[in-house]
Amino acid sequence: MSSIEGREARSAPAVWPIAACLGAVYIVWGTTYFAIKIGIQEVPPLFFVGTRLATAGALLLGWQGLRGRRMLTAREWGRTALIGTLLLVMGNGSVAVAEHWISSGATVALGSVLPLETALWSGVFGRWPRRLEWGAIAVGGVGAAVMLTGRDLQASVTGTLIILIGVTSWSFGTVLSRRIVIPRGATGFGAEMLCAGCIALAISAALGERWSVPRAADIWWAWGYLVVFGSLVGFSSFRYVVERVSPTLASSYAYVNPPVALLVGWGLGHESFSRQLLIGLPIVLASVALLAWAHSRDERSVEAARAALASEVTVAGPE
Numbered sequence: 001m002s003s004i005e006g007r008e009a010r011s012a013p014a015v016w017p018i019a020a021c022l023g024a025v026y027i028v029w030g031t032t033y034f035a036i037k038i039g040i041q042e043v044p045p046l047f048f049v050g051t052r053l054a055t056a057g058a059l060l061l062g063w064q065g066l067r068g069r070r071m072l073t074a075r076e077w078g079r080t081a082l083i084g085t086l087l088l089v090m091g092n093g094s095v096a097v098a099e100h101w102i103s104s105g106a107t108v109a110l111g112s113v114l115p116l117e118t119a120l121w122s123g124v125f126g127r128w129p130r131r132l133e134w135g136a137i138a139v140g141g142v143g144a145a146v147m148l149t150g151r152d153l154q155a156s157v158t159g160t161l162i163i164l165i166g167v168t169s170w171s172f173g174t175v176l177s178r179r180i181v182i183p184r185g186a187t188g189f190g191a192e193m194l195c196a197g198c199i200a201l202a203i204s205a206a207l208g209e210r211w212s213v214p215r216a217a218d219i220w221w222a223w224g225y226l227v228v229f230g231s232l233v234g235f236s237s238f239r240y241v242v243e244r245v246s247p248t249l250a251s252s253y254a255y256v257n258p259p260v261a262l263l264v265g266w267g268l269g270h271e272s273f274s275r276q277l278l279i280g281l282p283i284v285l286a287s288v289a290l291l292a293w294a295h296s297r298d299e300r301s302v303e304a305a306r307a308a309l310a311s312e313v314t315v316a317g318p319e
Contacts, residue, residue: 017240017244018240018241018244018245020237021237021238021240021241022237022241022249022252022253024229024233024234024237025234025237025238025241025250025253026253026255026256026257026260027256027260028229028230028233028234028237029230029234029238029253029257030108030253030256030257030258030259030260030261030264031229031260031261031264032225032226032229032230032234033095033099033104033105033107033108033257033261033264033265034104034261034264034265034268034269035222035225035226035230036048036095036096036099036104036222036226037099037103037104037265037269038218038219038221038222039096039219039222039223039226040096040099040100041219042214042215042216042219043212043214043219043223044204044209044210044211045093045096045097045099045100045209046093046096046097046200046201046203046204046207046209047200047201047204047209047210047211048096048223049088049089049092049093049096049197049200050197050198050199050200050201050203050204051197051201051223052197052223052226052227052230052231053084053088053092053193053194053196053197053200053231054193054194054197054198054200054201055197055227056190056193056197056227056228056231056232056235057190057191057192057193057194057195057196057197057231058190058194059190059227059232060186060187060189060190060193060232060236061187061190061191061194063186063190064186064187064190069186069187070187071187072183072187072191076181076182076183076191077191077195079180079181079182080182080183080188080191080192080195081195081196081199082176082180083173083176083177083180083182083192084191084192084193084194084195084196084199085173085195085196085199086169086170086172086173086176087169087170087173087174087177087192087196088192088193088196088197088200088235089196089199089200089203090165090166090169090170090173091166091167091169091170091173092166092170092196093166093200093203094162094163094165094166094167094169095107095111095163095166097159097162098156098159098160098162098163098166099159100159101155101156101158101159102152102153102155102156102159102160102163103152103265103269103271103273104261104264104265104269104271105152105258105261105262105264105265105266105271105273105277106147106150106152106153106273106277107163107261108257108258108261108262109147109152109258109261109262109273109277109280109281109284110144110147110148110153110160110163110164110167111163111166111167111254111257111258112254112255112257112258112281112284112285112288113140113144113167113254113284114167114170114171114251114254115251115252115254115288115291115292116136116137116140116141116284116287116288116291117167117168117171117172118171118174118175118247118251119133119137119291120137120171121171121172121174121175121176122175122247124175125175125176125179129291130294132290132294133291133294135290136287136288136290136291136294137287137291138287139283139286139287139290140283140284140287140288140291142283143280143281143282143283143284143285143286143287144280144284145280146276146279146280146283147276147277147280147281147284148160148276148280149276150273150274150275150276150277150280151274151276152273152274152276152277153277171251174242174247174250174251175247177239177242177247178242178243178247184243185243186236188239189235189236189239189240192235192239193231193235238250238253252288252292254285254288255285255288255289258281258285262281
């Protein structure tokens with residue numbers, strides 16, 4: 001084995017942690033949209049999001065502190081706050097705000113375009129989609145257009161625009177997080193959530209949202225579920241895959257979240273969906289699958305070229 005292959009083998013992430021994290025992101029995150037829908041029935045959306053994120057972040061950072069882990073520098077706090085704002089305040093916060101007008105199932109269905117936007121943002125940072133990937137993005141655009149003609153999303157133009165802004169922010173933050181120096185691992189995840197929670201609460205106060213303690217038990221259950229499973233488990237799992245593998249693989253949760261959310265919204269929330277939504281969603285998911293296949297094919301070609309080069313170097317030896 002060459003030294004290059006040895007380094008790659010040592011740096012390759014373990015399979016089981018990645019599989020567990022993907023499972024959490026695929027299934028757990030699909031259920032969080034309905035939990036958000038329950039929570040905002042009595043609690044203002046940004047206050048609900050802010051308290052949930054600040055609590056999860058403080059718990060994770062506190063645990064890291066008890067373990068003796070290094071805390072962040074002032075510069076690291078600034079960069080972490082930027083990523084937390086893009087992903088969680090604008091990304092997750094937009095979901096909570098939009099679900100005042102749009103069903104949880106329709107919200108996650110429109111969010112299925114996330115991998116397509118992530119591919120476009122990757123191009124802004126130097127890796128533009130190739131021809132087949134552009135084709136996948138075009139097909140996904142057709143599917144999104146079909147969904148937008150349904151009553152689910154036409155019921156509120158404001159809610160639909162808020163979702164699209166949130167998806168754009170989340171995809172940009174996902175790609176950017178790989179290109180700036182921020183703390184890795186649980187400390188970084190906790191700091192992102194804590195910063196995002198504090199910023200969301202500041203915006204909530206500035207907008208005059210009513211801060212009050214909910215009385216209904218189901219609101220508390222939804223809030224607790226989102227703190228533990230949506231944030232501590234789900235978001236940490238997502239960021240782990242982004243750091244250890246790639247934003248493309250991490251964003252693949254968009255395949256599974258929509259069907260899960262539709263089933264949960266229909267079964268528990270008695271939500272109904274238009275024909276256009278049910279037609280457009282499979283088109284978008286098919287385009288995302290095509291995009292992922294094209295991207296993985298390109299990556300295999302690059303890896304094969306690297307392996308061939310490494311083999312040539314090993315055979316030739318030093319001059």
